[in-house]
Structure formats: structure tokens, C-alpha cells
Amino acid sequence: MADVAEKAGVSRALVSIVFRNQAGAGQETRERVLRVADEIGYRPDSAARLLARGRSRTLGVMFTVQQTFHTDLITGIYPEAERLGYDVLLSGATRGRSEVKAVEALLSHRCEAVILLGPDAESAYLDELGQRTVAVSVSRRVPQARVDFVHTAEGKGVRQAMDHLVELGHRRIVHIDGGRGPGSAERRRAYRAAMRRHGLEAEARVIPGHHTEESGIETGRLLLAERDGGQPLPTAVLAGNDRCAMGLLMALTRAGVDVPRDLSVVGYDDSHLSHLMPIGLTTVRQDAALMAEHAVRFAVERLEKGELEPREAVLDPKLVVRGTSGPVLKEPGPA
Amino acid sequence: MADVAEKAGVSRALVSIVFRNQAGAGQETRERVLRVADEIGYRPDSAARLLARGRSRTLGVMFTVQQTFHTDLITGIYPEAERLGYDVLLSGATRGRSEVKAVEALLSHRCEAVILLGPDAESAYLDELGQRTVAVSVSRRVPQARVDFVHTAEGKGVRQAMDHLVELGHRRIVHIDGGRGPGSAERRRAYRAAMRRHGLEAEARVIPGHHTEESGIETGRLLLAERDGGQPLPTAVLAGNDRCAMGLLMALTRAGVDVPRDLSVVGYDDSHLSHLMPIGLTTVRQDAALMAEHAVRFAVERLEKGELEPREAVLDPKLVVRGTSGPVLKEPGPA
DNA sequence: TACTCGAACTAGAGCGCGCTAGTAGCGCGC
DNA sequence: GCGCGCTACTAGCGCGCTCTAGTTCGAGTA
Numbered sequence: 001m002a003d004v005a006e007k008a009g010v011s012r013a014l015v016s017i018v019f020r021n022q023a024g025a026g027q028e029t030r031e032r033v034l035r036v037a038d039e040i041g042y043r044p045d046s047a048a049r050l051l052a053r054g055r056s057r058t059l060g061v062m063f064t065v066q067q068t069f070h071t072d073l074i075t076g077i078y079p080e081a082e083r084l085g086y087d088v089l090l091s092g093a094t095r096g097r098s099e100v101k102a103v104e105a106l107l108s109h110r111c112e113a114v115i116l117l118g119p120d121a122e123s124a125y126l127d128e129l130g131q132r133t134v135a136v137s138v139s140r141r142v143p144q145a146r147v148d149f150v151h152t153a154e155g156k157g158v159r160q161a162m163d164h165l166v167e168l169g170h171r172r173i174v175h176i177d178g179g180r181g182p183g184s185a186e187r188r189r190a191y192r193a194a195m196r197r198h199g200l201e202a203e204a205r206v207i208p209g210h211h212t213e214e215s216g217i218e219t220g221r222l223l224l225a226e227r228d229g230g231q232p233l234p235t236a237v238l239a240g241n242d243r244c245a246m247g248l249l250m251a252l253t254r255a256g257v258d259v260p261r262d263l264s265v266v267g268y269d270d271s272h273l274s275h276l277m278p279i280g281l282t283t284v285r286q287d288a289a290l291m292a293e294h295a296v297r298f299a300v301e302r303l304e305k306g307e308l309e310p311r312e313a314v315l316d317p318k319l320v321v322r323g324t325s326g327p328v329l330k331e332p333g334p335a
Numbered sequence: 336m337a338d339v340a341e342k343a344g345v346s347r348a349l350v351s352i353v354f355r356n357q358a359g360a361g362q363e364t365r366e367r368v369l370r371v372a373d374e375i376g377y378r379p380d381s382a383a384r385l386l387a388r389g390r391s392r393t394l395g396v397m398f399t400v401q402q403t404f405h406t407d408l409i410t411g412i413y414p415e416a417e418r419l420g421y422d423v424l425l426s427g428a429t430r431g432r433s434e435v436k437a438v439e440a441l442l443s444h445r446c447e448a449v450i451l452l453g454p455d456a457e458s459a460y461l462d463e464l465g466q467r468t469v470a471v472s473v474s475r476r477v478p479q480a481r482v483d484f485v486h487t488a489e490g491k492g493v494r495q496a497m498d499h500l501v502e503l504g505h506r507r508i509v510h511i512d513g514g515r516g517p518g519s520a521e522r523r524r525a526y527r528a529a530m531r532r533h534g535l536e537a538e539a540r541v542i543p544g545h546h547t548e549e550s551g552i553e554t555g556r557l558l559l560a561e562r563d564g565g566q567p568l569p570t571a572v573l574a575g576n577d578r579c580a581m582g583l584l585m586a587l588t589r590a591g592v593d594v595p596r597d598l599s600v601v602g603y604d605d606s607h608l609s610h611l612m613p614i615g616l617t618t619v620r621q622d623a624a625l626m627a628e629h630a631v632r633f634a635v636e637r638l639e640k641g642e643l644e645p646r647e648a649v650l651d652p653k654l655v656v657r658g659t660s661g662p663v664l665k666e667p668g669p670a
Numbered sequence: 671t672a673c674t675c676g677a678a679c680t681a682g683a684g685c686g687c688g689c690t691a692g693t694a695g696c697g698c699g700c
Numbered sequence: 701g702c703g704c705g706c707t708a709c710t711a712g713c714g715c716g717c718t719c720t721a722g723t724t725c726g727a728g729t730a
Contacts (some may be wrong), residue, residue, distance in 0.1 A: 001686065011710045016688060026708060041467055046443045047385040048686035051715050056382070065409055066607065071400040075429040087440065090425035094410040105422065108381045109444070213608075253588050254614060272401065273548075279589060336716060346680045351718060361678060383716035386685050 001042065008036040019044050046087075050110060058087040059299055060106030062099060063117040065092040067211070068243060069271040069288065070117045073138065076292025077115065084300050100125060107133065113299035116140070116147075118182040130310070134302045136295045140182035148298040149312045150291050154183050157284035157317030158190035161238055161266045164282075164319055166198050169328035170236040170264060173200070176209040176219050176248070178240035184211075187268065191238060209240055216247020224255050233263055235328050242267040242274050242283055249281075249324065260326030270320055279323025290315055336377065343371040354379050385445060393422040394634055395441030397434060398452040400427040402546070403578060404606040404623065405452045408473060411627025412450065419635050435460060442468065448634035451475070451482075453517040465645070469637045471630045475517035483633040484647045485626050489518050492619035492652030493525035496573055496601045499617075499654055501533050504663035505571040505599060508535070511544040511554050511583070513575035519546075522603065526573060544575050551582025559590050568598055570663050577602040577609050577618055584616075584659065595661030605655055614658025621652055 005012045010029060017025045018033040025033075037043075050056040059081055063070040074090065081088045089111055091102040099121045106114050113134035119126060123142045129135050130146030137147045165173050175191040178184030188206055195204040207222070209215040216239060227233050239245035245267030249259060257263055259279075267274060267283035274281040294313040302308050340347045345364060352360045353368040360368075385391045394416055398405040409425065416423045424446055426437040434456045441449050448469035454461060458477045464470050465481030472482045500508055510526040513519035523541055530539040542557065544550040551574060562568050574580035580602030584594060592598055594614075602609060602618035609616040629648040637643050 012687085013689085013710060013712095014708085017709090020688080024708070029708080043439075043443055045386075045445065045686055047382045047391070047445050048715090049688075051380075051382045051386050051717085052686075052688040054688090054715070065406045066403075068401075071427075074400055074427055075431070078427070078429060078432045087444075089444070090427060092406075092409055092413070092425060094413060096410070097413045108378075109422075109424070110380070110382050347717080348680060348682095348719085349678085352679090355718080359678065364678080380716055383685090384718075386687085387716075387718040389685065389718085 001044075003040055004033065004037045004042050007040065008033045056087070056110040056112055057085060058089055058109070058111045059296065060089050060091060060103070060109070060111030060114040061117065062091050062093060062102045062106060062114060062119065064099075064120075065094045067118065068273055069241070069269045069286075072269075072271050072288035073117055073292045073295075076289040077296055080293045080296040084296065086296070086300060103129065112303050115295045115299060120181070134299055136298050138182075138291060138295050141186075146310055148295075148302065148310045150294045150298065150315070151183065151313075152284075152286045152291070152315045152317040154186035154317070155190040155193075157268065157286075157319070158187050158238070159194055160317070160319040161268075161282075161284050162191065162194035162198070164321065164325065165236045165238070165264060165266065166194075166200075168236075168264065168326065171200055171328075172203050172232070172234040173236045173238060174205045174207060174223075174234040175238045176207045176215065176240050176244055178209060178211045178244070181211045181240065183268075184240060187240065205234070209244055211241045211243055213243050213247035213250075215240070216244040216249070217251045218247075219244075220248045220251025220255075224251070224257075233257070236264040236266070236325070238266050238268075240268060242269045242271045242281060245281055245283070245324075246273055259324050261329060264325040264328075266325055274320070274322070282322045282325035283320055285318045285320045287315060287318075336379075338375055339368065339372045339377050342375065343368045391422070391445040391447055392420060393424055393444070393446050394631065395424045395426060395438070395444070395446030395449040396452065397426050397428065397437045397441060397449060397454065399434075399455075400429045402453065403608055404576070404604045404621075407604075407606055407623035408452055408627045408630075411624035412631055415628045415631040419631065421631070421635060438464065447638055450630045450634060455516070469634055471633050473517075473626060473630050476521070481645055483630075483637065483645045485629045485633065485650070486518065486648070487619075487621045487626070487650045487652040489521035489652070490525040490528070492603065492621075492654070493522050493573070494529055495652070495654040496603075496617075496619050497526065497529035497533070499656065499660065500571045500573070500599060500601065501529075501535075503571075503599065503661065506535055506663075507538050507567070507569040508571045508573060509540045509542060509558075509569040510573045511542045511550065511575050511579055513546045513579070514543060516546045516575065518603075519575060522575065540569070544579055546576045546578055548578050548582035548585075550575070551579040551584070552586045553582075554579075555583045555586025555590075559586070559592075568592070571599040571601070571660070573601050573603075575603065577604045577606045577616060580616055580618070580659075581608055594659050596664060599660040599663075601660055609655070609657070617657045617660035618655055619652045620655045622650060625650055 001012055001015055005015045014025055015033055018030050078088055089109055091106045093099045093102045099119055103114055115136045118139040119137055123145055126142045126147055127145035135147040138150045177188045192204055195201055207219055209219055223233055239248055245265050249265055259265055267281045270283045270285035274283045336347055336350055340350045350368055353365050413423055424444055426441045428434045428437045434454055438449055450471045453474040454472055458480055461477045461482055462480035470482040473485045512523045527539055530536055542554050544554055558568055574583055580600050584600055594600055602616045605618045605620035609618045
């Protein structure tokens with residue numbers, strides 16, 4: 001910085017002003033400083049900057065590396081953060097790297113707030129985190145903790161999906177749940193409620209699963225095995241999320257089951273995977289861009305408006321009917 | 336820090352020593368300092384630490400948000416970096432956020448080196464980057480640039496795949512390439528060479544594509560349309576990567592084409608997607624963990640051993656035969 | 671006793687910025 | 701001619717830490 005100042009024939013302070021885009025520098029000087037900086041290859045050192053300023057204007061984002069929906073969220077976080085003048089740091093949780101570790105990395109890099117995408121950590125930890133810093137949880141509700149919360153109205157989404165299936169004549173509708181994954185409990189509950197509401201209580205069946213392709217495949221195998229054992233296939237499956245639905249589809253299609261003729265499949269998320277299949281996945285759309293926007297805004301507002309109470313944003317999901325759901329054919333007689 | 340020092344009755348320097356776990360402090364004092372720090376809730380400020388130390392011991396990783404193989408690499412980068420005592424910062428390129436922007440973010444956060452996963456930026460930029468800092472390119476060869484390079488021997492991988500297919504009796508083998516994606520040029524060249532070597536020059540056909548599922552689906556549609564127009568399907572397809580192979584599989588399976596009976600498909604990468612399909616994707620395995628390890632090690636060694644020349648690591652790919660490749664049935668007569 | 675030596679500790683400069691308080695120069699109105 | 705306000709710029713302190721070059725002190729050695 002001193003070099004730039006000298007070479008441009010100004011003081012360091014002026015260079016600082018130029019780089020902060022602040023008033024107080026002539027147009028001509030401004031250009032000269034920028035040109036010289038470019039020549040030298042100078043770039044403001046954010047460590048020093050944030051030390052001097054006392055603020056880092058940086059948001060940390062914790063995500064799970066393999067979750068495709070998280071990448072959709074990240075795609076939405078960047079522009080909104082930039083719009084509000086914040087930097088974004090990513091930290092991934094992987095098999096060998098726990099969420100806690102990922103979050104600690106963010107904090108030690110001086111993030112002012114952390115945005116947690118579908119966190120799976122214990123609520124006690126999340127609460128403590130919320131006390132220590134500004135935290136936003138996306139998708140995962142943490143009832144007692146001091147964290148903002150952004151999610152879609154899971155119940156509403158499931159209800160729409162179920163109404164859609166029932167309208168198509170489905171009765172044997174199975175739900176693969178997402179274990180203790182974010183949103184799973186709500187979806188499970190809504191599924192049960194919908195079955196009850198449609199008088200299908202007796203048919204209700206929740207198969208334990210996860211939010212992964214593997215889980216879908218496993219369930220597919222299970223259902224096929226049952227069929228081969230004489231038990232009829234369900235006519236529709238409501239999967240825990242799109243990845244699970246994808247796995248299921250692969251397993252079933254592979255075994256000659258025609259989707260949606262023999263069986264309808266509905267996913268959840270509308271992650272970018274959903275468009276991929278030639279016939280498209282019928283799914284409950286969570287607006288990732290909008291969720292990301294809310295998460296960023298919550299964090300920034302808490303940072304800038306002092307001690308706000310944590311808030312909650314509930315977005316409306318929307319059923320997107322594509323090719324994997326269709327009317328029930330004639331019910332085959334009891335096997 | 337000054338508070339801690341005062342309350343513990345020592346100098347700030349001593350507190351610094353304790354927190355850096357350095358020699359030069361008595362056991363008793365050490366404990367007292369730590370206890371006091373805990374009471375006050377003191378945490379060393381990494382910004383100041385970084386500024387004072389002049390080194391951040393942080394590696395920046397630029398990746399493309401939707402590329403599943405990148406997530407495999409990231410999973411491998413974390414543990415190796417930790418082992419060598421380095422922090423990792425992630426920065427994603429997305430639709431609205433160019434690679435350049437992602438890299439600049441890393442640099443301004445004081446990363447000492449950047450690891451670029453399958454970079455797509457112009458070589459001029461990469462070279463400039465290599466001059467300015469320690470840079471490692473994974474998968475993408477940048478001939479003239481001052482960057483380390485980690486990749487798999489693309490030619491070898493393709494050759495193995497092609498030998499496998501030819502051995503199974505395939506002759507009409509088509510290659511969907513990856514455009515100007517990392518490794519694509521090498522794979523394309525190796526495909527052509529293999530066809531020539533097997534005397535199949537006349538059958539060689541490269542269909543332009545990308546490293547995405549969409550591209551596979553599109554190609555699937557194209558091939559099906561050609562079939563419906565009277566032209567026979569190829570008997571095998573070598574896709575540009577796994578994602579492309581996946582898209583292709585979905586399109587074909589969906590249309591009633593039996594893989595591998597009617598057509599064999601081979602992918603590239605062995606990303607975690609490959610295991611997913613019930614029959615498994617035959618693919619060329621790139622060892623993500625090993626690649627990640629090399630990339631990290633290159634970066635760290637260049638950082639610590641002064642002005643080393645950029646190096647290149649070529650790993651051996653390995654054909655993984657799973658369920659999507661099989662022997663050619665009787666060749667149907669000319670349509 | 672006089673010294674050496676190492677362990678335990680301290681003073682204080684400096685890392686690269688931002689920011690406050692200031693100065694220089696200039697056109698303006700009265 | 702004077703004060704006024706405005707723009708363009710500068711001096712220099714301080715952010716919270718690390719690190720070098722010390723100082724102090726007690727034990728060991730001749």
C-alpha cells in the first residue's frame with residue numbers, strides 16, 4: 001500500500017480512500033491510484049483491513065459437501081451477500097470433518113455470522129453457537145436455540161403432494177422419510193395427517209430412510225423384494241427428498257417398473273437434479289434462491305440492527321408436477 | 336489479551352506464548368493464563384494473529400458448485416491439509432460468480448496458495464495467477480503457466496476403457512466429449528487413437544458435449560432420434576464423465592433401451608454417483624483422495640521449500656467394470 | 671566466590687490497514 | 701480584505717497479535 005502511495009505520489013490514506021470507494025478523492029487521482037495498484041499487483045489485505053476496522057463483513061456458510069440442494073442454496077447466497085456488501089466463506093462438512101469442526105473454522109476466520117445449511121448437529125451446540133454469534137439455520141428447526149430459521153412450510157408441501165396423488169386415484173401411498181434429517185419430522189407428520197384426512201389411515205406406511213440416493217435405491221430393492229414375495233407394490237411413493245427419489249427411480253426403472261404407469265414418485269426440494277430426468281421429477285419445490293436470500297438478510301439485519309430477536313421465515317412450497325406422477329391404472333387384484 | 340495478561344499477572348508476550356503452545360513458559364503460569372482466559376472468554380483473534388505473523392497457513396480451494404467430482408476432491412483435501420497444519424477456505428464458482436471472482440475472494444482472504452479444481456478460466460489468467468501466488472491446477476492442464484498440475488493419465492484411462500469395450504465385441508463405439516472441460520481434449524485424442532489402433536477408424540464418432548447430466552440426456556435424445564430415423568444405435572458409448580453418463584443412461588433406459596444388453600455405457604471419474612445405480616456404472620476411476628493429497632502437498636511444498644519449479648503429478652486411472660458394460664449381442668443387420 | 675547457562679519472563683517494534691483530526695488551496699459573498 | 705465552506709489531501713495513532721532482543725534469576729561448575 002505504501003508502494004502504491006509513493007508511486008502514485010499520494011499518501012497512504014488516499015489510497016485507502018480510493019480502495020474503499022469513499023468520497024474525498026479526485027476523479028483523476030482515483031484513476032491514477034487504481035492504475036498504479038494494478039501495475040504493482042496490489043490488493044488490499046483483508047486481515048489488516050478487518051483488524052483496523054474491527055469488522056470483517058464476512059458471512060460463513062456451513063454446508064454438507066454432497067447435498068445437491070445445498071449447492072443450490074449456495075448459488076443463491078453469493079449474490080445476495082454481495083449485494084449487501086458482505087463476503088462469503090464456505091466450509092464443508094464431510095465424512096471425516098464434523099459440522100462442529102466446519103463451523104469452528106468459520107468462526108476462527110472471523111465470520112461475523114454463520115449460516116448453517118441443514119445442520120445436523122445437536123441442538124445444545126446450536127444454541128450455544130447462537131449465544132456466541134449470529135447464526136441462521138436453514139431447513140432445520142431448532143426450537144429452543146437462539147438462531148434464525150428459514151424453511152419452507154413442510155406440511156403445506158406434503159399436503160399438496162398428497163392431494164395431488166389422491167386426486168390421481170392413489171391410495172397405497174408410501175412415504176420414505178429422511179430420518180433425523182432437516183425437515184423430515186415435519187414431512188413425516190404431514191404425511192400421516194394427510195393419509196388420515198383422506199381416510200387412508202390403514203394404508204399409511206413410513207419406510208425409514210435418509211436424504212441420499214443410496215436410501216432410495218435400498219427402498220426400491222425392499223419394495224421389489226416385497227413384490228416378489230407376493231405383496232403388491234404401492235401405487236405411489238413420496239420420497240424424503242429428490243436424491244432419495246432419484247435413487248428409487250433408478251432402482252425401479254432398472255427392474256422394469258414403468259414410472260409413472262406402474263408407480264408414481266414424488267420428490268422434495270426441486271434441486272437441479274429434478275429437471276434432469278427426461279420425464280422430469282414431480283416434486284415439491286423449495287425456492288432455494290429465496291431461502292438463501294432470507295438467510296443472508298436475517299444474518300445481516302441481526303448484525304446491523306443490534307440485538308434483534310431471532311426470527312423465522314416460512315416460505316411457501318409449491319408442487320411441481322412433472323413426469324413421474326400419473327393416474328393409477330386399474331388396481332390389480334390381490335396378489 | 337491485555338486483560339488476560341493483567342489478570343494473570345504476566346506480560347502480553349507470555350500470554351501469546353501460552354496460546355501458541357510455545358516453549359518458554361512455566362507449567363504453573365501456563366495453567367493460570369489458560370484459566371484466566373477461559374474465565375474472561377478470551378479467544379485469540381486470528382485476523383491480528385495472521386497480520387502479525389505474516390503467514391496465514393491457509394489454502395484456498397476454488398471449485399465449481401455443481402460438479403460432484405469436485406466434492407469428492409474436497410472431501411480429500413480437508414484431512415491432508417489438516418495433517419500438514421493448514422486451514423482450508425472454499426470458494427465456489429457458480430452461474431453468477433465467475434472463477435476469477437471466486438479466486439480473488441480467496442486471495443483477498445490471505446490464502447497462501449490456491450488449488451483450482453478443474454479450472455475453466457483462460458490460461459493467461461492462470462499463468463498470471465501462478466506468477467502472483469502458488470497455484471495448483473487439478474485436472475486441467477495449462478501448458479505454459481507457472482502452476483502445479485495434478486491429473487490422471489487420461490490417455491491410459493480411455494485406452495483401458497476402449498480395450499474393455501472392444502474385447503466385449505463392440506465396434507460402433509461413440510464418444511461424447513466434454514467440450515473444453517478439463518481433460519476433455521486428452522480423452523478425445525485418446526479415443527481417436529484407440530479407435531485407430533483397433534482398426535475402427537471408420538466407426539469413430541465424437542459427439543460434442545459437456546460434463547453435465549443435461550449433456551448426456553441431450554445426446555441420448557439425439558441417438559434415439561437417429562435410431563428412429565433408421566440409423567442403428569451405437570453399441571457402446573464412452574461418456575465425457577460420470578454425470579454425462581448418468582444423463583445418457585436416464586434418457587436411454589427411459590426409452591426402453593436395455594443397458595448393457597442393447598448398449599454399453601462407460602463413464603469417467605468414478606464420482607460417488609457411480610456406485611448409485613443398482614447395476615453400477617462402468618467407469619474410469621480417478622482416485623479423488625489421492626489427487627487431493629497430491630494437490631495439497633504440492634501447494635505446501637512450494638510454500639515451504641521456497642522457489643520450487645512447478646511440478647506435475649500423473650496418477651494412474653483404473654477401469655472399474657460394473658454393470659453398464661456388457662458383450663455385444665448379435666449385430667442387427669443393416670437397418 | 672565468580673562465572674556461565676538456561677529457563678522464565680518482558681519491552682517494544684511492527685504487521686497493513688482504517689479513521690479521526692487536521693491542513694492546504696480555492697472560490698464565494700459581503 | 702476577510703471569513704466561510706468546500707474539496708482534496710495528509711499525519712499518525714491504534715486495531716490485537718507475533719517476534720526479536722533483551723533482562724532476571726536461580727542452579728550448576730570450577
